[in-house]
Amino acid sequence: MRELKFPQSESKRRLLEVAEQLFAEHGFQTVSIRDVTQLAKANVAAINYHFGSRNGLIALVVTLTITPVNEERIVRLDTLEKKWSGKAVPLEEVIEAFVRPLLSSARKTGLSEPLFRRLLGWIFSMPLETLPQAMEDQIRNASDRFSRAIAKSLPSVSAEDLAWRIHFVTGAMIHMLLHQEMLHQLSNGASGNPTMDALLGRFIRFAAAGLRDGAEPEPIEKKGPQATFNF
């Protein structure tokens, strides 16, 4: 009755692909496994068979999406710290090592770049403790390393100030990932990547300026005392 069957289930591959797409478009909460199986022309039970449960599917999608990003982040930061041989890395370069993988890691998945970025946005806005444990550790680890690198680049900024500013930058990043429709409403350039590169450049300058808080253009001398608030 059936045509041809593949060993190692090719419908599993299709399910994963469709799930990534739908989760990226609409977020994890609003997409049902029936949405996924319908679009993938598979049976509802297939999800529980292949991934154990809906949460198993989500965990896999999250892992596959986030792991390459974090790995590339670490590699880039390693490279930078080697390049500057223990000295503080210039702030902009640290930030770029943190955000550039948000674009370049897209290839390692079967997703278009805009959808991949959107998926990242959804993932980053989930409460950390709802992610698979391994991912939580991975993210915390990367965040720690980058926080320390940034602190080293901005020695005159107090730890508490810095924590908040990084918090703000994180929010800006997530918002950028989730709402890229603006790219097509605003940008003049038509082709996909050039404008996205430009956006990344904008973001890096924005983040660097906000982190420095207009104090120092570069960690040169001027180590002023820290005022708490000005209004």
Added chain:
Amino acid sequence: MRELKFPQSESKRRLLEVAEQLFAEHGFQTVSIRDVTQLAKANVAAINYHFGSRNGLIALVVTLTITPVNEERIVRLDTLEKKWSGKAVPLEEVIEAFVRPLLSSARKTGLSEPLFRRLLGWIFSMPLETLPQAMEDQIRNASDRFSRAIAKSLPSVSAEDLAWRIHFVTGAMIHMLLHQEMLHQLSNGASGNPTMDALLGRFIRFAAAGLRDGAEPEPIEKKGPQATFNF
């Protein structure tokens, strides 16, 4: 059988209060009308009776929450523009007029200040077109006025650059509203408001630095060619 009944339904008041609280804590999507009626010790049907539907309740909560914020924003901006009599308002003051109402408007609701802020975070992260039409207009209107005011304060920044930087600032603001747990993890001060004021100060400095992008410390003399005039 019943004890005392109030005219004009006091259970409606309780339902609204509980709804605000639950929506603030968990977001709109995950709270069911049964959660609300249960905690308010009312009947499920009461929500449909008093508010028409679940969406009617949400619309009301959104309206009651956001309106005072936007009104205070406009008033503050009016005051500033009068004070500076048509000249560009200093960037920090514009930003403060935009974000200070996020704190000070809390009193006009029956909600604790942290919950009020969190509720604002949920609302701002909804897609604009899912809000009640009047709220969408109100928000767009306020955003436009503030965008123009900021543009006036930063005449040397191109419109496209500015749009993106405001986009980033918006993301940082939403993230701050939604994840204030950090306040208790980080801050040394114990009492509620002083540290929140400090946080607001931090945010204003961050936003101002990011918007300026390290270019100009203040829009002194240097009057760039700005074409946008409104009234």
Added chain:
DNA sequence: CGCGATTTGAATCACGCGTTTGACACGGGC
């Protein structure tokens, strides 16, 4: 008091959800 409008409560409806079940089609190895 007693009428009419307002408000309540319990039961019910139809639906979508994640998950489970059991039957059945394969296809390679004993």
Added chain:
DNA sequence: GCCCGTGTCAAACGCGTGATTCAAATCGCG
């Protein structure tokens, strides 16, 4: 040929959801 592991499928289960119904309770007011 038979069997068994791998996939697939339709159907159903149990649950929670938003919404609705209708009778009873309650209150404002003449």
